[in-house]
Amino acid sequence: MEKIASMKNQKVKQWKKLQTAKGRKEAGAYLIEGTHLLKEAIKADANILEVVMTEAFHEQSDLQIAEGDIILVSQEILASLAQTETPQGVVAIVQIPEAVPILEYRGKYILLDQVQDPGNVGTIIRTADAAGYAGVILGEGSVDLYNDKVLRSMQGSHFHLPVYRGDLQEMIPEFKKNGIPVYGTELNEAAVDYRTVSPTDAVALVLGNEGNGVSGKILALTDQNLYIPIFGEAESLNVAVAAGILLYHFVG
Amino acid sequence: MEKIASMKNQKVKQWKKLQTAKGRKEAGAYLIEGTHLLKEAIKADANILEVVMTEAFHEQSDLQIAEGDIILVSQEILASLAQTETPQGVVAIVQIPEAVPILEYRGKYILLDQVQDPGNVGTIIRTADAAGYAGVILGEGSVDLYNDKVLRSMQGSHFHLPVYRGDLQEMIPEFKKNGIPVYGTELNEAAVDYRTVSPTDAVALVLGNEGNGVSGKILALTDQNLYIPIFGEAESLNVAVAAGILLYHFVG
Structure with a gap:
């Protein structure tokens, strides 16, 4: 096993850039942290470039990793790579896949228009995975998929379903051309209560920015726009919660 | 207007303790931060003890607050009181209500068993508000309601519906005695798919800890336990998302 003790080591500097x-x-490439994500990466046969851990972690770890693939580092180095307050003692460097599977325009998709909070984006992808959706599309202005907070709230779901990046204005007409109904979400009179729309086998749901919702130019392209009724005094729902309600509504 | 420039001022020290x-x-008492929460506190007629702002904020603020109630502080003091990275320039000290309204055992409630992430707790309370629930009960081991991250994700919903603290093992039998069905949530064979349970006017839904779910001793007390089916490869749903799906399911 290779060992690195100095913070000034060239590899450490390269890793920190991630x-x-x-x-x-x-x-x-991107960094993942903790045993859960590392196990998910192994299970998904992701291209893991390096596994970096402390000696203390290595001694009690039950991870099945060849000794030659492990790099042992000091506590200080690991803490500088990890982004949680009490790191578990392991991080790994994973290659970003060069190609995303082709978008098949079949089944259920969720489209994110400038959703910016990484916790929300990660949670929505995790929910799309749980609800059996075919994919997630991050529109322009959405947060980076490999941001550490996105990764933490996704809990490995990006290994389970494809996450695309694309221009929603170009993609929405494609969904429609393929006979998939496209629903935006907005809180106003022109939208319809989501409970009046029946679940369908294929659907494209658009969720929007935390403060501003789905942008007007996107709302104009959809087949219909939906709202979730507010019965109390809250002004709105958290976007990941709204996504959860709609995703499961369309499961039927 | 009172002005404070020194970090060593006795009031600043007292505020920081909050x-x-x-x-x-x-x-x-507790601290709230930013204009949105302050406006909610004013609208709800909360007992606001002090409003603390920078001179820059005061100059451009449209808040309706009597000059005598404002304390101007330096940027440095405000930054030390605020817990966001880019504070808006205003915080307020609000009294914790001495009495919570009596629990009426009428309508819909959500009960949290050791939910520990402040963002999740706040988001669930915001969703309960949106869905028109009668109240939220924080069981033992749940995070403090006035934690800054809870407050941020609640977005003022604690001003709209009562949030109780209590021993769920004592309260669940009370709900049942009052004819309110109590549903736990768990991911196993003994539980039933939530979609098979019809919405009711009154309900008590129990959500559990992020890692461990609802504790066994609580699950044993409920009328029935529900699960949200997982169609993909995710192991579970985020607890705030699961709460949103169930809360809105019971709205009907």
């Missing part, structure tokens, strides 16, 4: 979207893009 | 659950308990 903490930014720019660094990830340049390296074509 | 950043911990212990300090809030001793003072019987």
